[in-house]
Amino acid sequence: MKKIFALSLALGVSVFAADNLYEITPQIGGSWHISNDKYADNIDLSYGLKFATRVMPSVLLEIGYAHINNTEYHFSKESTNAERYSVDLIKEFNIHSEVSPYILGGFGYEHISNELHSVDSDFFGQYGVGVRYALADFLHLKTELKHMISLDGRSDIVGMVGFSIPFGTYAKEVEAVEVVKVTEEILEEVEIIEVAEEKPTLSHIHTFSVQFPFDSSVIAPQYNAEIKDFAQSMKENPNQTATISGHTDSIGDDGYNQKLSIRRANAVKDAIINEGVHAERLEAKGYGESKPIANNATKEGRQENRRVEAEIYTTPNH
Incomplete structure (x- = not known):
């Protein structure tokens, strides 16, 4: 919710x-x-x-x-x-x-x-x-x-x-990005208050080498080996869960890019599930164009921003 x-x-x-x-x-x-x-x-x-x-x-x-x-x-x-x-x-x-x-x-x-x-x-x-x-x-x-x-x-x-x-x-408006960041910070504080017992902690972030073509969420065959290796690591570490996040470049309107980023995240998530990782250990999120890692003013920068990342969380063993 x-x-x-x-x-x-x-x-x-x-x-x-x-x-x-x-x-x-x-x-x-x-x-x-x-x-x-x-x-x-x-x-x-x-x-x-x-x-x-x-x-x-x-x-x-x-x-x-x-x-x-x-x-x-x-x-x-x-x-x-x-x-x-x-x-x-x-x-x-x-x-x-x-x-x-x-x-x-x-x-x-x-x-x-x-x-x-x-x-x-x-x-x-x-x-x-x-x-x-x-x-x-x-x-x-x-x-x-x-x-x-x-x-x-x-x-x-x-x-x-x-x-x-x-x-x-054109200098684009940044209010939506700021609202997302502020909202995430508030939700993190609420979760800390609500959850008294130990919770999963962020272990590391894996950036897939998957590069999507413009306006596409199709994974090219050459990336299958990397996804298979990631899935194998998840199976060897059953106390880990992952949040798969999708991202786009800045071309197009925010609403469309939000939907495209979710499709990209779900494409990678489904590929990991097909390699034998249980679906309940994975969550897909879309951030649209709100979290660029490169300059959207260049073709190369936009290519880098069309990406999928995995946040790996580890639950302490009892």
């Missing part, structure tokens, strides 16, 4: 996990003029560039520029180009370690190069939806659909696709 309380408290303050502080996104797509009898009813080529900075774990502030090419007027053969400058707030919703839908809203200014038929440069508001897909740490695919409404009544549907280049590291 205490473990459930500690886990619930930690998850209650968890936040969306994001790594990149900045991103640059070149985009291309089309602008379809709707609710507008002054432009020809077609879709015009649109392309541009955006720059964003992360102001909260799941919120970005983005400034953008877009060029709309050769928009034809409905009542003549003439055409115009348009330049759009915008500022948007983006709210992301992480549903997977690689996929993040988002909503956006903001305002901007549209400059018309050839003002005819009462079509003038003016301010506009816009809102929309999009999806970010992380192809790699340094390259994300972004698609979005927006509705742009000018103050003079013109209205466009804009669809864009682009490749975002993220860089920099």
Whole structure:
């Protein structure tokens, strides 16, 4: 019951996990003029560039520029180009370690190069939806659909696709980690008060050499020998128990990483049980990304953090 309380408290303050502080996104797509009898009813080529900075774990502030090419007027053969400058707030919703839908809203200014038929440069508001897909740490695919409404009544549907280049590291919130640490300290004190007789003491911590691929809890065959040796040591020391703890890197949101770390811990625990160790001597725990041993800003550091450890406890013989 205490473990459930500690886990619930930690998850209650968890936040969306994001790594990149900045991103640059070149985009291309089309602008379809709707609710507008002054432009020809077609879709015009649109392309541009955006720059964003992360102001909260799941919120970005983005400034953008877009060029709309050769928009034809409905009542003549003439055409115009348009330049759009915008500022948007983006709210992301992480549903997977690689996929993040988002909503956006903001305002901007549209400059018309050839003002005819009462079509003038003016301010506009816009809102929309999009999806970010992380192809790699340094390259994300972004698609979005927006509705742009000018103050003079013109209205466009804009669809864009682009490749975002993220860089920099956002300083992640640490409240969840601190709550877990404080909760563990409190629970240790409560256990000392409640248990008068001798209790198992921590003997040592064994870090398995098992290295998990990204977003995986599958144990590769080359680690079977190490798990077999660990199980043999447990069988030779029947007064020992072990807590198997799983860990992840910082990519993905806290809730998802918590579940992934538990799956990794259970995978190693089940492998030890299959070697003949009784299940009641083993406990699996997941710590998500809260206990890194290396720098999550590097590929090598993230690989080290995707690990499983065993805390070995020894009960005194009577």
